[in-house]
Amino acid sequence: MADVREMSTSMWKKLCRAFWSPEFLRFLVFGGLAALANLAIGYILYSNDLIPYFFAVFCGSASGLLVNFLCNYYFNFHYRGRTLIRQFSTFFIVAGVGTLLNALLAKIFLLLGLWLLPVLPASALTELLTVHLEIGCHILSIGVVTFYSFLGHKYFSFNEGIRAFWKKRRGFHAC
Numbered sequence: 569m570a571d572v573r574e575m576s577t578s579m580w581k582k583l584c585r586a587f588w589s590p591e592f593l594r595f596l597v598f599g600g601l602a603a604l605a606n607l608a609i610g611y612i613l614y615s616n617d618l619i620p621y622f623f624a625v626f627c628g629s630a631s632g633l634l635v636n637f638l639c640n641y642y643f644n645f646h647y648r649g650r651t652l653i654r655q656f657s658t659f660f661i662v663a664g665v666g667t668l669l670n671a672l673l674a675k676i677f678l679l680l681g682l683w684l685l686p687v688l689p690a691s692a693l694t695e696l697l698t699v700h701l702e703i704g705c706h707i708l709s710i711g712v713v714t715f716y717s718f719l720g721h722k723y724f725s726f727n728e729g730i731r732a733f734w735k736k737r738r739g740f741h742a743c
Contacts, residue, residue: 586722587715591644595718598639602632603710606670610706625674625706629667636663636717637725645726658729662720666713673709681705 586592610628614621637659641652650658681701724730 586719591722592718594644595640595721596714598636598644599714599717601639602636604632605635606632606710607703607706611703614702621678621702622671622675625709626667626671628706629670629710633660633663633667640721640726645722647726647728649727650729654729655725659721659725661730662717662725666717666720669716670709670713673712674705677705677708678702 606628608628609631610625613619613624613627618624619627637656641655641659647655678701681704685701724733727733
């Protein structure tokens with residue numbers, strides 16, 4: 569029991585150190601630039617009814633991918649033990665999962681918002697939410713996915729990669 573407690577305390581400390589670092593702050597700045605690209609593309613597509621909301625958010629998220637990779641590769645994470653192509657391949661996998669997660673969460677938040685708005689008392693806030701619900705849900709989903717993305721890119725994309733990570737842990741069993 570003490571081993572489990574020590575392990576969870578150690579993991580919690582590592583997470584706190586990871587999120588309380590200059591690396592995370594740079595990641596947030598570069599993620600902000602990527603999020604602006606994400607929002608701009610997504611908003612243009614869904615506000616003009618060019619494609620359905622889910623796919624517009626997906627396209628917006630995918631457009632931020634390249635901005636995010638280049639900024640983090642050159643200015644933030646300095647692991648050069650793998651080629652740029654291999655790091656981008658892993659980045660693409662981690663970001664692809666993040667893109668799907670972003671679009672799914674935005675849709676879930678939108679459905680929740682549409683379900684909750686009619687039961688909220690009428691006010692200026694509910695009117696504002698009604699008008700800007702899609703963009704609000706999009707922003708909220710980006711915020712949630714940011715934490716997943718940082719950990720995925722720090723430990724996989726700009727590090728040894730997914731295969732090396734699992735090779736090191738081969739034989740490790742939780743039970």
